[in-house]
Amino acid sequence: MREMLGFTSILGFIVAFLVFMVMDPSFQLVYICIIFLVNLFIVSFYGLTLFDEKKMEKSGKYPGLTIIVPSYNSEKTIEKCLRHVLAMKYPHVQEVVLVDDGSTDRTREIASQFPVRIMHRKQNKGKAASLNEAIRQAKGELVACVDSDTYPPENLLMDSVPYITPEMGAMTFYITVEKPRTIWQRMQQMEYFFSFGAFPYLGAKFNAVLVTPGPLTIFKRSALEKIGGFDEHNITEDFEMGLKLHKSHYQIGYLPISVPTEVPLHFSGLMRQRIRWYRGTMFNLALYKDLMFNDKYADVGTFSFPVTAAYVPITIVSFFFVLARGARFIYESGLQAAQFATYGQMPSLAFDPLYIRADMLMFLSFLLTYVFFLWISLSLIKEKLGPDKLPGLLMVIFVYPFVNAGFYVYSLYKEMRGSDLQW
Amino acid sequence: MVNLKYAMAAILMVNLFFITLSVIDYMDMQRLLRFSNDLASFSSETADLESAVALLRVEQPSAEYCKIIDTAYQQKITTTNDLMERMLAYERANMFAEFFALKRQFLLSNIQLWQVSQLEKQYCNATHTDVLYIYSSDPSCSECQVQGKILDSVRASCPNVRTFVMDIKESMATLDMIKMKYNVTSAPSVVVNGQTYAKVLSADEIKQLVSCQ
Known part of the structure; x- marks a missing residue:
């Protein structure tokens, strides 16, 4: 049965490719216009909230807080992580708990040099299970879940905890990339600016942050207990947690405080991570489909959730659209080159500035809007767009959309086929 | 609402x-x-x-x-x-x-x-030669573009050649009569000295036909 579904999805991919391959230019334009309109609507919606003044009220309360660091084979980063965690200033840190989820390396040995409580689990059961066990034993009113490869800044808790309102179930932050080295990390750095910068910042104004990022989120323990903690069988428990909080009518807050985290160094690692994310996204979107267009959940139901859901098919279909047009272009120029070669004539490379096509112009206006959002994202944490960010910017504009869409396609295939889920 | x-x-x-x-x-x-x-x-x-x-x-x-x-x-x-x-x-x-x-x-x-x-x-x-080139505006006619480029190069190297263009898909009385007169049915075609060539002509072939100076 699952094999059949996997086969069907491949068939669907081929059909999509062929349809776009033979599609008339005027229909291509219609497709481009539809995508363009959808994007314009999303951008307009976010753009309008830019002028929404939402006052953040400072409660001045600093309730007790437990910091949980789940870890599994993280000997390379755990020392730096714990040093940052312990350096955080806060009057009522009740406990720092390191959950060692059956590591087979020196994680526990390194952690034992720090004043933290180590919770050892012999068997590796996953991040969600580790967190749940630590949460059950936590005492504070708040729980901060910090990944073992994340380095929170010193003043994070002091600057954020007073802003947690009674309606909130969680407080999220601006996740950034720690010192990017490879080109793939530079690309992810720019991508994180988009996805953890302007969009959640503006989204928080209408309570439409959907994810509680794994690297660092502060939860209210009462909220976690009410909704039953993390789903231990979910591969993207952070997205599931966000949706679950919204379903129980909790709000998710956001503050633009930069929290650096480690990201995959190379393409293979990035691919493994993204396949997990996107499969989790599709799985959870299907799981929480009753949020769709449900005005009981305000803007989450009518905007964020449908937009997140619409993004998946749009990305996948656009992948084949671009692929088919690329294939068509290569086929045509190859044919021409072959004919030119036969008749011994070189093609000319004349360029007329007036010869600009509509789709190029739409691409340009896309680019302008995203540069605008990037600018907001950067100004939130006072980052500068220096020449060191240029390779990442070029990658995120020209390589990322296609690679990312490819990951979505592969994730859809794997999800249809029902291959084993891996963390 | x-x-x-x-x-x-x-x-x-x-x-x-x-x-x-x-x-x-x-x-x-x-x-x-x-x-x-x-x-x-x-x-x-x-x-x-x-x-x-x-x-x-x-x-x-x-x-x-x-x-x-x-x-x-x-x-x-x-x-x-x-x-x-x-x-x-x-x-x-x-x-x-x-x-x-x-x-x-x-x-x-x-x-x-x-x-x-x-x-x-x-x-x-006069000593010049007229070359009438019949192309098709259909984008799938990639040979048409090749023929066009070849004629450009011939024109650049032979000053005695004058090239003219006609779209096979365009229907006008004058064009239709010329199409009929020279028996043009497909694109790309080239009409030189009253003779129709319904294929892509290479630069050398055209130069021979027009006795390039």
């Missing part, structure tokens, strides 16, 4: 969409305007040459008359070639603006010019 925020976002979306479309339309119009201006003078000059040739046929053909026609022709030959190249490029680039009326006008003037050139040859002992 529709939320005000959604309505505003929708309005903004529509506005942004039309701004983008207007920019595209503006660029189309600019292109068209430039082409249209050049075409207007091209057409009037062609009409001028046509009446000059008509005069030549009524009067006794003389070397002086022929010289006037030839000089006038030489002056505008670069304009013709420039317009021809631009028409072929804009045909693919154009998005919204009505380009086709201009295209028909150009094709007609171009054919008139071809007729002038042939009459000049008949009455004035």
Whole structure:
């Protein structure tokens, strides 16, 4: 049965490719216009909230807080992580708990040099299970879940905890990339600016942050207990947690405080991570489909959730659209080159500035809007767009959309086929 | 009830969409305007040459008359070639603006010019050769583009060659009659010295046919 579904999805991919391959230019334009309109609507919606003044009220309360660091084979980063965690200033840190989820390396040995409580689990059961066990034993009113490869800044808790309102179930932050080295990390750095910068910042104004990022989120323990903690069988428990909080009518807050985290160094690692994310996204979107267009959940139901859901098919279909047009272009120029070669004539490379096509112009206006959002994202944490960010910017504009869409396609295939889920 | 925020976002979306479309339309119009201006003078000059040739046929053909026609022709030959190249490029680039009326006008003037050139040859002992190239505006005709490029290069290396263009898909009385006369049924085709070649001709083949100087 699952094999059949996997086969069907491949068939669907081929059909999509062929349809776009033979599609008339005027229909291509219609497709481009539809995508363009959808994007314009999303951008307009976010753009309008830019002028929404939402006052953040400072409660001045600093309730007790437990910091949980789940870890599994993280000997390379755990020392730096714990040093940052312990350096955080806060009057009522009740406990720092390191959950060692059956590591087979020196994680526990390194952690034992720090004043933290180590919770050892012999068997590796996953991040969600580790967190749940630590949460059950936590005492504070708040729980901060910090990944073992994340380095929170010193003043994070002091600057954020007073802003947690009674309606909130969680407080999220601006996740950034720690010192990017490879080109793939530079690309992810720019991508994180988009996805953890302007969009959640503006989204928080209408309570439409959907994810509680794994690297660092502060939860209210009462909220976690009410909704039953993390789903231990979910591969993207952070997205599931966000949706679950919204379903129980909790709000998710956001503050633009930069929290650096480690990201995959190379393409293979990035691919493994993204396949997990996107499969989790599709799985959870299907799981929480009753949020769709449900005005009981305000803007989450009518905007964020449908937009997140619409993004998946749009990305996948656009992948084949671009692929088919690329294939068509290569086929045509190859044919021409072959004919030119036969008749011994070189093609000319004349360029007329007036010869600009509509789709190029739409691409340009896309680019302008995203540069605008990037600018907001950067100004939130006072980052500068220096020449060191240029390779990442070029990658995120020209390589990322296609690679990312490819990951979505592969994730859809794997999800249809029902291959084993891996963390 | 529709939320005000959604309505505003929708309005903004529509506005942004039309701004983008207007920019595209503006660029189309600019292109068209430039082409249209050049075409207007091209057409009037062609009409001028046509009446000059008509005069030549009524009067006794003389070397002086022929010289006037030839000089006038030489002056505008670069304009013709420039317009021809631009028409072929804009045909693919154009998005919204009505380009086709201009295209028909150009094709007609171009054919008139071809007729002038042939009459000049008949009455004035001119040494040039006329090459009529029939292409197809169908983008799938990649051979047409190859043939066009080959003719460009031939024209650049042989000053005695004059090239003219005709779209096989365009239906006008003059064009249809010429198509019938030379038995043109497919694109790309080339008509040289009254002979039709319904295939891609290489640069060397054309040079032999036109006795390139």
